[in-house]
Amino acid sequence: MDDKKKITIKDVAKHACVGLGTVSRAINGASGISPKTRKRVFESIKELGYTPDVIAQSMRSNKYKNIAFFIDISNVAFSKIAKGIQYELDNLGYILSLCDIGDKNVIEKVMTFMNGRKFDGIILSLPREDDQELHQFFSSIKIPIVTLDRDIPDIPAGITTDYFSSVKKATHYLLSLGHKGIALIGGSRHIRPTRVSIDAFQEAYNEKSIPCPEDLILEGQLTSEFGRRAIYDLLPKIRSGQVSAIFTLNNQIFQGVLHVLRENNLEYPKDISLITFEDYELTQLLNPSVTVIRRPLLEMGKSVSRILIKYIEEPDLYGKIAPSVIPTEFIIRDSCKFL
Amino acid sequence: MDDKKKITIKDVAKHACVGLGTVSRAINGASGISPKTRKRVFESIKELGYTPDVIAQSMRSNKYKNIAFFIDISNVAFSKIAKGIQYELDNLGYILSLCDIGDKNVIEKVMTFMNGRKFDGIILSLPREDDQELHQFFSSIKIPIVTLDRDIPDIPAGITTDYFSSVKKATHYLLSLGHKGIALIGGSRHIRPTRVSIDAFQEAYNEKSIPCPEDLILEGQLTSEFGRRAIYDLLPKIRSGQVSAIFTLNNQIFQGVLHVLRENNLEYPKDISLITFEDYELTQLLNPSVTVIRRPLLEMGKSVSRILIKYIEEPDLYGKIAPSVIPTEFIIRDSCKFL
């Protein structure tokens, strides 16, 4: 009935007997308006049931209250990170728009997604750090961008997870159990988590003055396929006792490894010791349970959002805030045996 | 340098020596423009590197190319469904905006999320179907809404998963193995998947003329806490042999159950047989592997998106398209024993 016409700022102005600008100032909490008038305006707003039109607001102000998030949805970490991001953005009054870059043609996906759209900021978790085309594309965008655990030139990191200390601790743990032949299966050095983990792995060996078996550091992709292939190649060395432990750097690789071990009737920790990244239902409920490095995924999501929003609201700070360093945790369970 | 000013439709018009309306018509593929002119306009667009301003377009056209998706992010099904939705929306030129309603205050979350925002449509996966407040809120919204596997008055279902036949098949399977005391642990009857599953469960018993043990149908929430509590109460009956199989209706309940079984040194399938909903890394990699009912999550996401977009683009059809019926699959693995 009475909602046949949309209520606009003009109606509010008329109802409160003030000018357009005054209503706008009241809404935006701007200065240059007396408390008395502001109160009157809010009364009219309430009485008329007025809600600002966000599109019209965006049009004038170039603020969209909208954040784009690029990530590989297939990673188990995704859900919890997304939950953290959504939680925090909601608190701060922003919307989360999601783009999956789990499949091959990342640049194409990114470009069609961004095409003509308006966002206030971007959270980026790219599958590799050295893609020139992508780097160029994102450099050409003039809004705040932060990475989630990636080192990309010209794009500040929102958060940075401290893999180094836990990986070193985990490696020391294996060495102290008597393992010498530890195979490390990860992504590529072009991605921060893997790169840092490899460095820590090597340093752990060095600190114990044990030569690090470089040929057991297997770089590939963070997929179960790569996990399967890698472990398959290792089977002879496992059987000969040359390799007695496997350290996988993400859940997908871990799952691939586990599959092949099963197929070959190899049991852990009897035949092989296991450590992996990412603590989730699988590592907890497997029997025996699996020793892991845990990242606080929810907190990572919240943290990265907070930094991005700060950059958006204070553009002068852009790139000047040190990324939050997120601690990790080494959790010993039952998947490694004493040699 | 030359990008100090934004290129607008006016610049294109000037460059192509045509009027504003003509450029607009060209962009939107509208009629009333000759092929020759259209070509010239497109040349200018390309030459100037013009991209339409989506905000200004939205302002005039009331189209936003933006879909809101409400779901409990903590459910394992979420990732794959989201992947399917994002994939399809991307194809159709829409953006996916995500809102987590996994925590308690659903209505509050929904309202702050929607507050003043503009979407073309909504995909809804509510934690219960009988929340009056929510129902009222969504009824007051005048854009297309579809549910994901929920029966909610006045809101058409986008898809509907066929639980009935697989649950019946699964129950028959257990009965044929000699199990009589099967405990069914699910959510509440106020949610379609659980309701349909209970019906199928009962019918399976009836078809075999075996009295259905109504007291073993446990309704609660789809959480691991409820799973723990339910199984805990069942322990005496398991030990006495009164209950020999457990059928859990979602992954979170299943995980809770598994935890308690472990804590009590009960092994499956030796001490208890298990069947659960949702096929994922855990059910595949557990040893023994777990017999499951699988839903094609990716396809569910794609399907529901397609229907929603159809409703958006042809408003006359709203509510008139029968929801896609999504089949499920019963996969027998090693978690049930022959009594």
Add this chain to the structure above:
DNA sequence: TCTTCAATAGGAAACGTTTCCATGGTTTTG
């Protein structure tokens, strides 16, 4: 050849805000 009609084109108005500028009133200052 003149009239009619359809197709194409141009551009003003409108969408609902924010921002800026001008105005008038009040307070401060010397």
Add this chain to the structure above:
DNA sequence: CAAAACCATGGAAACGTTTCCTATTGAAGA
């Protein structure tokens, strides 16, 4: 007490489109 400074206020202009109305053109019909 006059001048200066300040503040609240109203409203026009602008943001970049789409839509509608009007004008022009050329073809078809008589």
